[in-house]
Amino acid sequence: MNKKLFSVVLAVLMMAVCVSGVMAQDTIKIGGTGPLTGGAAIYGNAVANAAAIAIDEINALGGQQYELRYEDDAHDAEKAVNAFNALLDWGMQVSMSSVTSKPAEATSELNMEERVFGMTPSASSTAVIEGKDNVLQMCFTDPNQGSASAAYIANNDLADKVAVIWKNDDVYSKGIYDTFMAEAEELGLEVVSDTTFSDGNDTDFSVQIADAQEKGAELVFLPMYYTPASLILAQADAAGYDPIFFGVDGMDGILTMEGFDASLAEGVILLTPFNADSEDEKTAAFVAKYLELYGEIPNQFAADGYDVVYALVGAMEEAGVTADMSAEEINDALIETFETFTFDGVTGENMTWSDGAVNKDPKGMIIQDGAYVGLD
Amino acid sequence: MRFLSFLISGLSLGSIYAIIALGYTMVYGIAKMLNFAHGDVIMVGSYICFFAMMRYNLPPVVGVLLAVIVCTVLGMVIERAAYKPLRQAPSLAVLITAIGVSYFLQNAAQLLWTSSPKVFPSIIGNGKIQLGELTISHVTLLTVVVCLVIMFALTWFTGNTKMGKAMRACSEDKGAAQLMGIDVNGTISMTFAIGSGLAAIAGVLLCSAYPTLVPTTGSMPGIKAFTAAVFGGIGSIPGAFLGGLLLGVIETFAKAYISTQLSDAVVFSVLIIVLLVRPAGLLGKVINEKV
Numbered sequence: 001m002n003k004k005l006f007s008v009v010l011a012v013l014m015m016a017v018c019v020s021g022v023m024a025q026d027t028i029k030i031g032g033t034g035p036l037t038g039g040a041a042i043y044g045n046a047v048a049n050a051a052a053i054a055i056d057e058i059n060a061l062g063g064q065q066y067e068l069r070y071e072d073d074a075h076d077a078e079k080a081v082n083a084f085n086a087l088l089d090w091g092m093q094v095s096m097s098s099v100t101s102k103p104a105e106a107t108s109e110l111n112m113e114e115r116v117f118g119m120t121p122s123a124s125s126t127a128v129i130e131g132k133d134n135v136l137q138m139c140f141t142d143p144n145q146g147s148a149s150a151a152y153i154a155n156n157d158l159a160d161k162v163a164v165i166w167k168n169d170d171v172y173s174k175g176i177y178d179t180f181m182a183e184a185e186e187l188g189l190e191v192v193s194d195t196t197f198s199d200g201n202d203t204d205f206s207v208q209i210a211d212a213q214e215k216g217a218e219l220v221f222l223p224m225y226y227t228p229a230s231l232i233l234a235q236a237d238a239a240g241y242d243p244i245f246f247g248v249d250g251m252d253g254i255l256t257m258e259g260f261d262a263s264l265a266e267g268v269i270l271l272t273p274f275n276a277d278s279e280d281e282k283t284a285a286f287v288a289k290y291l292e293l294y295g296e297i298p299n300q301f302a303a304d305g306y307d308v309v310y311a312l313v314g315a316m317e318e319a320g321v322t323a324d325m326s327a328e329e330i331n332d333a334l335i336e337t338f339e340t341f342t343f344d345g346v347t348g349e350n351m352t353w354s355d356g357a358v359n360k361d362p363k364g365m366i367i368q369d370g371a372y373v374g375l376d
Numbered sequence: 377m378r379f380l381s382f383l384i385s386g387l388s389l390g391s392i393y394a395i396i397a398l399g400y401t402m403v404y405g406i407a408k409m410l411n412f413a414h415g416d417v418i419m420v421g422s423y424i425c426f427f428a429m430m431r432y433n434l435p436p437v438v439g440v441l442l443a444v445i446v447c448t449v450l451g452m453v454i455e456r457a458a459y460k461p462l463r464q465a466p467s468l469a470v471l472i473t474a475i476g477v478s479y480f481l482q483n484a485a486q487l488l489w490t491s492s493p494k495v496f497p498s499i500i501g502n503g504k505i506q507l508g509e510l511t512i513s514h515v516t517l518l519t520v521v522v523c524l525v526i527m528f529a530l531t532w533f534t535g536n537t538k539m540g541k542a543m544r545a546c547s548e549d550k551g552a553a554q555l556m557g558i559d560v561n562g563t564i565s566m567t568f569a570i571g572s573g574l575a576a577i578a579g580v581l582l583c584s585a586y587p588t589l590v591p592t593t594g595s596m597p598g599i600k601a602f603t604a605a606v607f608g609g610i611g612s613i614p615g616a617f618l619g620g621l622l623l624g625v626i627e628t629f630a631k632a633y634i635s636t637q638l639s640d641a642v643v644f645s646v647l648i649i650v651l652l653v654r655p656a657g658l659l660g661k662v663i664n665e666k667v
Contacts, residue, residue: 038491168637195636200596203586206385207631214378227493231588238502238513259430259495259587 031087032096047305054309121304129356142175150183159219163193163212176223262370274303307345390624396601405611415598416481421576451572496583609660
């Protein structure tokens, strides 16, 4: 392309961007980034799909219309920043932050700097909300997951002797591990085996499993994502070791791995705030809709995404936000509203937020016949 | 008993490193280049076998054969397209190209097959042998046996066949070999073909033992195997075998008896000590350069 033509094209594009920004609009634009491709794509797509369902439902009621746009960040902080900037150019007024922790740590800084209100469905690292007045989480923070898991194990008498296998080069895993250990000590859970792995060392778990088995752990706590967890389940099975495996939200997704033998995950317990077989009317409707559109039972990430849209929209309605308000005006209105706002969604009732973290009760789930079943 | 069972998991891991290291060492010995894309050829082999078995329901043997054929061809294509034009270039250029090829393969795999992890079906089932308290899985046995067979076959091949002799001649002096009427380019292509075929077998065994398959599956085992090849003496076939086994066993023992956090540090410290004492590796030949 010659330079002249190129510059003309650029000029036209710039005009188009400016014009679209200036034009009076009647929809409120909500944007988010998430891994729509790559290793964590299961999470990103779940959130984007569920958020789209929520937006469609809200728009179908008439009233204020909303527009949703998801940009791919491939679970990469740098790409997430670019995606976030693309959303700003598009005219995003409210943000759903990012789906996974590392990208969200980067984009939440932008939420703060650019004064765009953000609520992440599932980025659980504390760094996402720390020191920011306008970024909230729909999921539990990592430390909360650790202490909630220990409390759940102790309160339900699942085991006396516990083993932990965690990933020592991962903030997510380490964050959960630290608070799990602290809470376990307080509640008198005996952690008999404490072993780790790291990136590049995550194929052979025979030593970690043998250690837990020898020391008689009745329960193995796995604060990690589902990929290494699936290997641990397979290798424990091969070693003839059959304790209770207890996971956190990263375990969610294990059943959708291609080629995974679901019988290996039989009896795995995980703590998640969402139960897809709940009889709750709202949940049942959401699950049915998701199943119809995407052919699978929504996981916890999907539920979080769905709730974020409803929470944001609910708070905006309460604050009287209109489509012609700028991102900063909406930001200020939402910060004030969320101080007192309570929300009932599919991942919990009477949710409130303090310092960006959500207050809600986790639910225990067990995998039976290849599906999640609520324990409570 | 605890010791024995760790020894067996170490040997199983080590045999896989050894098969990959054999591929590294062959190519290094003959073409004098480090083919960093080797680990990614392993990953391609695993994907081919995975799709043959899971999507087209072919028997495992056919899957493995297909993987070997595809990888052999892939190896030759890579050599022809990326390395042959650089035959006269400085070795640094070839090294950088190899890293480029490695990234290319990883990203192509991600585009083609997405990066959501796939669970590899074991090619020989999940059977195991029980010896008292000791359990040995069939995959472990198969891996060790295949590794031994390949090691002996390669030693025999390079020592006794015409092609093998040509390879050794190229390894010693390319110019002189060419003067003696050896087709140096053909020989190097052949080396890549054999190395990549081995990579496919290594990939299938790797994924049978540790069944998660993602586009980066090959990279870390590839680097560990490269370490094993250097450890054993790069360019030496029995050296790669020994280096691979030792690396696997040391890694497992370090995890079991020292610390799961420090296992890699222990492995690489051992490597550094060995190289300080024997700079050419355990079985490597020390070649005195005439100045």
